[in-house]
Amino acid sequence: MKEEDNAGCSCHGQKSATPDNACGPAPASNRNEIKTATSVLTFQDKLTHVLARLGIRRGGWRVEPGLYRLGDAGEESPVLVTANYKLSFDALRSALSGMDAFILVLDTFGINVWCAAGKGTFGTDELVSRIESSRLADVVTTRRMLVPQLGTTGVAAHEVKARSGFKVDYGPVRAEDIPEFLRAGKATPEMRRIRFDLRDRVVLIPVEANQALPIAAGVSLAAYIADGTIASAGIAGAAIAGLVGVPVLLPWLPADEYSAKGFILGGIVALATAGTALLSDDGSSLTLRLMRAASYVLAIPPLTAFIALNFTGATPYPSPSGVRKEIFRYVPVMAGMTVTGIIVNVAQKIARMRKG
Amino acid sequence: MAKAKVNTLEFDRDACNNCGMCITVCPHGVFAEDGRAVRLADPDACMECGACALNCSQEAIRVDSGVGCANAMIMAALTGRKEVTCGCDSCC
Known part of the structure; x- marks a missing residue:
């Protein structure tokens, strides 16, 4: 991805954003390109997390929707789906440290997975159309994708399968459990339950x-x-x-x-x-x-x-x-x-x- | 037809094909395996998110889903909007 792509970045306001900081509207010609993501959170990323947590510029912490390549992802690498809220995207990519994977970012208007799923913007329609517009079927040979469990209020797995050919596996509630989930191939009951810890x-x-x-x-x-x-x-x-x-x-x-x-x-x-x-x-x-x-x-x-x-x-x-x-x-x-x-x-x- | 007391969750066990998707998607452990079909294990823990009904290919689950947010409901009541969602810019 070229540096210019980040010129309109809404998250940082700096033209020198690193590739993983991709956000803001993309030039139309680059819509279908695979963007690059890293699993490293920069100081700037962490600063934006603090601002988002303080409720400053709510709805403004957006990541550019589309397909991202993490690490050295190839045609057999797993595909993980998330929302275009910066905290969601960053939670996912930082949880995938050291892994090769594709991240498919849906356009949820800067809203997190769960809230967006409740509204339907993180939903079957957007997922199916994003699979098509990103030409995911040409990028990977696998026909499976991992959707976060809290996206299930908007996504119907059987409908996605029927309309796109991709089988949806529901991942754990928390991104931090994904590596363990991928290793074991299934979620433990604890991974499936929502916690609301002190933190x-x-x-x-x-x-x-x-x-x-x-x-x-x-x-x-x-x-x-x-x-x-x-x-x-x-x-x-x-x-x-x-x-x-x-x-x-x-x-x-x-x-x-x-x-x-x-x-x-x-x-x-x-x-x-x-x-x-x-x-x-x-x-x-x-x-x-x-x-x-x-x-x-x-x-x-x-x-x-x-x-x-x-x-x-x-x-x-x-x-x-x-x-x-x-x-x-x-x-x-x-x-x-x-x-x-x-x-x-x-x-x-x-x-x-x-x-x- | 099994029903919950404090919410609108309804489960038709006869229509269940035991695929277990509801057990997977529910973040509150409302459903559990039980032989040939799933059963309602903890229906009152349901928060009416609607994930189970949406992901049930047999349409064996019914629930009036929505967002359990008092703020959204009070705002909807005050502004006269019918639909209760957190569609405001200032919240989730």
């Missing part, structure tokens, strides 16, 4: 926080202006509990529904906030102090619960049916608690002003 959950924190923090900061500021430092800190604590506490503690929070997990953590933050308010709030009647504390206990937990509810989409467990039920069950409770908490808080504030 998998923690890497999601920045991208979730990127979206929620501005809103949380605004609410916290509003609480500071309306009520003071303690309420503001309580709101901030509830947001952090939702954005960090929920992902980290997910399997250990003793509840099935995500909202309930959020309510547990938000409740702890709320009790701490209410306790602080009770202790620091001298000079007013017990009733007013209790009302203020109660307003925190009511209004703070729903914030954590709502953030937890929104975390469902980033995790591999909830079904749409379950999430729908959860929304109908918990969102009215969240709204009711928040509104009641604000009313109680305003009421005690008015009472204080009248007394003062």
Whole structure:
């Protein structure tokens, strides 16, 4: 592949990109050429991973779709399919260190395999048309290809076989298991199960926080202006509990529904906030102090619960049916608690002003 | 017809040709080998991704598939869109 091919690279913005950094739109004349990939991740690659994980320029981390030759791949080398999201492509090629293989990159608009498969862009149609446009049948003599297991929501193996002649083998969930999978010729049950380890959950924190923090900061500021430092800190604590506490503690929070997990953590933050308010709030009647504390206990937990509810989409467990039920069950409770908490808080504030 | 409780998964064991593709594609171990046909081993673990139904050449599996994302559903409800997918630019 010529260096000019990377001139429009959307990932790096540098013309001197190495061949494995191929991304961005390709000149039409080069569409069917086999591009070169390496299994080595450069510092620049790793830097883009950090930016992608931070949620910067989402959807912008694209690899040029098409066929890539890794190592000294020949006509009998395995063919592996992935999405044109840089993190997906890089996870695959770096897992294939020291191997000769072809990588067929589907155009998923810069979305990872699983999400793209859910939308259908990583799907039977795109796979079949990419097999044809890359002239894969002329490049390899084998008529098999390895599709990641999490691509199965978009790819129907029997249809691909009927339409392209290529037999689809479903590889393991994780790219890191591919070498072992290829050696053994099959996946162990563990390779087939999706895990959501602490590391998998923690890497999601920045991208979730990127979206929620501005809103949380605004609410916290509003609480500071309306009520003071303690309420503001309580709101901030509830947001952090939702954005960090929920992902980290997910399997250990003793509840099935995500909202309930959020309510547990938000409740702890709320009790701490209410306790602080009770202790620091001298000079007013017990009733007013209790009302203020109660307003925190009511209004703070729903914030954590709502953030937890929104975390469902980033995790591999909830079904749409379950999430729908959860929304109908918990969102009215969240709204009711928040509104009641604000009313109680305003009421005690008015009472204080009248007394003062 | 075997059914799950908390989701829409349905499995017609009589239509199953025991190819085992559902066992392969399911990331939550919902299906298991069981003699002449597959059986539902853990139906309530199903997240309705639809991979099994899509890859069942016998059409023995039915599931209303979709994305289990509250954000997508709430946004769809607010914007009046019918289809619930994470089609937004700001998420997955």
